[in-house]
Amino acid sequence: MIRVFYAGLLFLLCGSFAYANPATVASWKKLAPLAALQQPEAAKVALGQALFFDRRLSGDGTVSCAVCHIPDEAFADGQKISAAYPTNKHWRHTLSLLNVAYLDIFFWDGRSRSLENQALGPIHSSFEMNLNPRFLVAKLREIPAYRQLFQAAWGGEVSIERIVAALAAFQQTLQITDAPFDRYLAGDQQALSAQAQRGAEIFFSERGGCSRCHSGSLLTNQGYYNLGIEELPALVSDPQHRTTRNFFLAELGLAEMDRDPGYYAISRRSKDLGAFRTPPLRQVEETAPYMHNGSIASLREVIEFFNRGGGDDPNKSALLKPLNLSAAEKQDLEIFLRSLTGTYQPVRAPRPPGE
Amino acid sequence: MIKHYPYRYRDYSYLAAQAAEAARAQGKFWDYFDLMMDQKRLTRADLIGYAQRLKLDVERFSAELDSQQYRPRVESDVQLARKLDLYQTPSFIINGRLLVGDRPIEKFRQLIEQALAEQSKGGG
Numbered sequence: 001m002i003r004v005f006y007a008g009l010l011f012l013l014c015g016s017f018a019y020a021n022p023a024t025v026a027s028w029k030k031l032a033p034l035a036a037l038q039q040p041e042a043a044k045v046a047l048g049q050a051l052f053f054d055r056r057l058s059g060d061g062t063v064s065c066a067v068c069h070i071p072d073e074a075f076a077d078g079q080k081i082s083a084a085y086p087t088n089k090h091w092r093h094t095l096s097l098l099n100v101a102y103l104d105i106f107f108w109d110g111r112s113r114s115l116e117n118q119a120l121g122p123i124h125s126s127f128e129m130n131l132n133p134r135f136l137v138a139k140l141r142e143i144p145a146y147r148q149l150f151q152a153a154w155g156g157e158v159s160i161e162r163i164v165a166a167l168a169a170f171q172q173t174l175q176i177t178d179a180p181f182d183r184y185l186a187g188d189q190q191a192l193s194a195q196a197q198r199g200a201e202i203f204f205s206e207r208g209g210c211s212r213c214h215s216g217s218l219l220t221n222q223g224y225y226n227l228g229i230e231e232l233p234a235l236v237s238d239p240q241h242r243t244t245r246n247f248f249l250a251e252l253g254l255a256e257m258d259r260d261p262g263y264y265a266i267s268r269r270s271k272d273l274g275a276f277r278t279p280p281l282r283q284v285e286e287t288a289p290y291m292h293n294g295s296i297a298s299l300r301e302v303i304e305f306f307n308r309g310g311g312d313d314p315n316k317s318a319l320l321k322p323l324n325l326s327a328a329e330k331q332d333l334e335i336f337l338r339s340l341t342g343t344y345q346p347v348r349a350p351r352p353p354g355e
Numbered sequence: 356m357i358k359h360y361p362y363r364y365r366d367y368s369y370l371a372a373q374a375a376e377a378a379r380a381q382g383k384f385w386d387y388f389d390l391m392m393d394q395k396r397l398t399r400a401d402l403i404g405y406a407q408r409l410k411l412d413v414e415r416f417s418a419e420l421d422s423q424q425y426r427p428r429v430e431s432d433v434q435l436a437r438k439l440d441l442y443q444t445p446s447f448i449i450n451g452r453l454l455v456g457d458r459p460i461e462k463f464r465q466l467i468e469q470a471l472a473e474q475s476k477g478g479g
Contacts, residue, residue, distance in 0.1 A: 060364065062442035062443070063442070063443075067443060070455070072453075077455070078454070078462065079455075079456040079457055079458065083455070086364070087364075297461075349440070
């Protein structure tokens with residue numbers, strides 16, 4: 001197939017109560033601001049950053065972590081469906097890495113419970129980076145500059161455990177704690193406009209219901225909900241997308257199916273079919289399109305989706321009901337969501353060690 | 356401006372890129388490109404078949420394809436891509452801003468409008 005270059009995540013606004021009780025109108029202003037977490041050691045971060053941008057972490061030397069988690073795109077990739085290993089197609093939307101340091105559960109289906117494990121998954125995934133981790137260790141051991149970086153970070157040799165720990169260390173630095181919403185919670189009364197505050201009141205109200213799932217100052221309870229998101233036609237009809245889904249299912253011992261099973265693939269409980277983890281919402285305006293398959297293009301459309309009571313699925317969460325928000329209320333809600341955008345240190349690709 | 360980036364592990368990708376250039380020489384680059392993307396089969400016989408369908412001068416087209424006349428141009432595009440650290444397709448560069456992958460048309464409009472606004476602000 002000819003390949004050409006031309007010169008020239010939300011997400012779910014609504015779900016369970018596993019981690020934080022939903023704030024109410026009366027209480028959201030009392031949420032504790034998201035506290036900055038301690039930064040990992042600089043040498044581990046530097047090694048992790050080098051690895052994050054290094055295409056040699058893939059089988060054919062063309063795919064790095066940064067291919068799907070693009071620094072200039074809020075560490076997401078702006079596409080409906082993630083990029084894939086060359087000649088393959090992915091089946092899910094890329095999640096942003098911003099604020100992953102605060103999470104306990106990773107990926108749309110929650111199949112990983114540590115940042116280190118999360119970092120390992122794509123390296124050996126056949127449709128992502130497609131490299132045997134043991135082969136990666138052998139490769140890096142032959143690069144003196146990498147051996148030095150591992151010595152500096154760990155005082156020891158290259159190992160897969162240290163590779164993923166360094167990747168995790170780098171990702172822990174990607175924290176957003178200065179969005180207008182954060183500054184407001186920290187006491188800056190001017191940080192949120194009146195319209196954003198009205199939007200927050202809807203967001204945290206029983207009526208809006210968003211904070212049932214997007215709860216606490218992180219704005220997620222890390223629970224799983226079926227919102228009735230329609231499958232993209234291409235994911236059902238395209239043989240390459242189907243191949244990826246069926247391979248993923250087979251690896252987990254599941255039979256082929258024409259839909260994304262979501263958390264069911266992990267829990268094996270039928271109530272979790274089509275349920276996906278609630279993502280945090282910092283920088284949400286920069287991470288369109290939204291949902292696990294990128295099927296909703298804009299924040300406005302996400303709000304319309306929830307205002308309708310979500311999509312149509314027999315397994316849809318009972319929490320989703322039509323909201324009957326007015327045009328002005330929907331606008332307020334959107335302005336609030338746009339107040340979740342903070343800043344983070346610009347990150348650039350370092351020169352690949354040894355090149 | 357379009358540049359080629361044939362994937363090195365595909366049997367026919369370099370040939371297809373050269374075929375597109377042979378079609379360009381006869382003024383039918385985009386028609387030919389779209390046909391390849393639509394049909395997806397890219398053996399030599401397929402590529403010549405597309406030239407026939409577009410009523411190109413097939414004798415000239417085949418001769419240029421077989422002599423690899425446009426291989427240096429394709430190689431030059433590949434070298435440029437590597438220099439720019441581009442490995443994914445499609446990749447788009449709009450006034451220095453890189454966009455990778457399948458993006459909605461609105462994103463392109465936004466970036467083009469931004470670039471035009473910056474240009475007019477700069478008096479260019």
